[in-house]
Amino acid sequence: MLLLLCAAPQSGGAEVLQWRGEGHRGEYPEQGLLQSWPADGLTAVWKTAGLGEGYSSPILVAGKVYFTGAQESEGQKTEVLSCLDAADGKLLWQTQFGQPWKGQYPASRCTPSFSAGEIFVSSGSGEVAKLSAETGQLQWKIDAMQTFQGVPGGWGIAESLLVDDRAVYFTPGGKITTMVALDRRNGQTLWQSKSLGEKTSYVSPTVIHHNGIRQIIGATTNYVFGVNPDDGSFAWSCHFAEILDAGRKIKRYDIIANSLLYRDGRLFLSNGYHHGSMMFQLNQNASAVEVLWTNLDLCSQHHAFVWYQDWIFGTSHPTRKWTCLEATTGKTLFSEKVPQVGLGQVISADGMLYVYDADRGNLILAKPDPTGFQEVSRFPIRDGQQQHWCHPIIVNGMLLLRHGDVGLAYRLK
Numbered sequence: 001m002l003l004l005l006c007a008a009p010q011s012g013g014a015e016v017l018q019w020r021g022e023g024h025r026g027e028y029p030e031q032g033l034l035q036s037w038p039a040d041g042l043t044a045v046w047k048t049a050g051l052g053e054g055y056s057s058p059i060l061v062a063g064k065v066y067f068t069g070a071q072e073s074e075g076q077k078t079e080v081l082s083c084l085d086a087a088d089g090k091l092l093w094q095t096q097f098g099q100p101w102k103g104q105y106p107a108s109r110c111t112p113s114f115s116a117g118e119i120f121v122s123s124g125s126g127e128v129a130k131l132s133a134e135t136g137q138l139q140w141k142i143d144a145m146q147t148f149q150g151v152p153g154g155w156g157i158a159e160s161l162l163v164d165d166r167a168v169y170f171t172p173g174g175k176i177t178t179m180v181a182l183d184r185r186n187g188q189t190l191w192q193s194k195s196l197g198e199k200t201s202y203v204s205p206t207v208i209h210h211n212g213i214r215q216i217i218g219a220t221t222n223y224v225f226g227v228n229p230d231d232g233s234f235a236w237s238c239h240f241a242e243i244l245d246a247g248r249k250i251k252r253y254d255i256i257a258n259s260l261l262y263r264d265g266r267l268f269l270s271n272g273y274h275h276g277s278m279m280f281q282l283n284q285n286a287s288a289v290e291v292l293w294t295n296l297d298l299c300s301q302h303h304a305f306v307w308y309q310d311w312i313f314g315t316s317h318p319t320r321k322w323t324c325l326e327a328t329t330g331k332t333l334f335s336e337k338v339p340q341v342g343l344g345q346v347i348s349a350d351g352m353l354y355v356y357d358a359d360r361g362n363l364i365l366a367k368p369d370p371t372g373f374q375e376v377s378r379f380p381i382r383d384g385q386q387q388h389w390c391h392p393i394i395v396n397g398m399l400l401l402r403h404g405d406v407g408l409a410y411r412l413k
Helices: 239-244
Strands: 002-004 044-048 059-061 062-073 074-087 092-100 113-115 118-122 127-132 138-143 167-170 180-183 189-192 206-210 213-219 226-227 234-238 261-262 268-273 276-282 289-295 305-308 311-315 322-326 332-336 344-348 350-357 362-367 374-380 394-395 398-403 406-411
Touching: 059 113, 059 394, 062 406, 074 118, 092 118, 092 127, 092 138, 113 305, 127 167, 206 332, 234 289, 239 268, 239 276, 239 289, 261 305, 268 305, 305 344, 344 394
Parallel strands: none
Antiparallel strands: 002 044, 044 406, 059 062, 062 074, 074 092, 113 118, 118 127, 127 138, 167 180, 180 189, 206 213, 213 226, 226 234, 261 268, 268 276, 276 289, 305 311, 311 322, 322 332, 344 350, 350 362, 362 374, 394 398, 398 406
């Protein structure tokens, strides 16, 4: 079902190719956006239902928007990739590609990744697939968790895939391997790394360039690591959980869901369930890391954070406090409960923060103020159902998100 609410902005050249954009940073380079919103909220460009249940985010490429979702088909749930026209939200095609997670929260988790005319997705049960971005034709699919005897966490596979011009990278975990590289042409194995003996995490790996060295940064339930994308050899690994939880009697949930952020040789990690945050410094040749600081106030569950100037903003789990850290020192600049925000996904664009409140479903515009939460505008997302866990994207003057079965586009100019 499609509801076109007004004339759409002209499609521009900007694109979002993967979860939370470049480097998974949640920073979008749009300019000239509204600095406050009308009292009744942003203008909806289109609303499209029928995408299947999901927590994943959209991507936008060449005037098309792609969503994953879990749908009922012949008495069974399957995951589908949907392609919509970015101008009006019209559904262009849908293709089945895998099986959703059969445990708790059986909706899609993986955000599609685009590269050179192709879409790469992983299902909640751990299948990895490649489809044509133009037609949706399934080109290959493998059950990566079964092939590599992977060990999932309690909520299935939530990894959005990392892709380059040679390979697609996936983290099955388990006793055989930690991360694998699959030939993007046919899904055949190019390499598999050594095993850390860990369950896979919910982290989407990212690639960094450090002093001319290219490295993949990933995580298992208790380790973060750097891998050589050419052969899968480990450059370094660090038992982050041991460091964060040292000297504290807290339950270890074996859960980490946020991609690490890289900037100027530093890597930032945050973990919910009271575990906290930490900043690493990579050495010159990216073969080891040093812990610069730890902080127990910002504990981001799966809602991510924004590194804006020298400040890191996010919501903390389970305290539900809006928190800002000084990136250089790890000092807490503030951590306070605010009535407007509980837990929420955070992104940034044009000098402002956007918070999609996971507790109440409000979309909030705020100033990146290191002294406290400074709300400018808000309105509720009423379409759709289930959890408000999508990370919105901002591209071509629009904010796009999904709530359950419904994809939404709002005008920001």
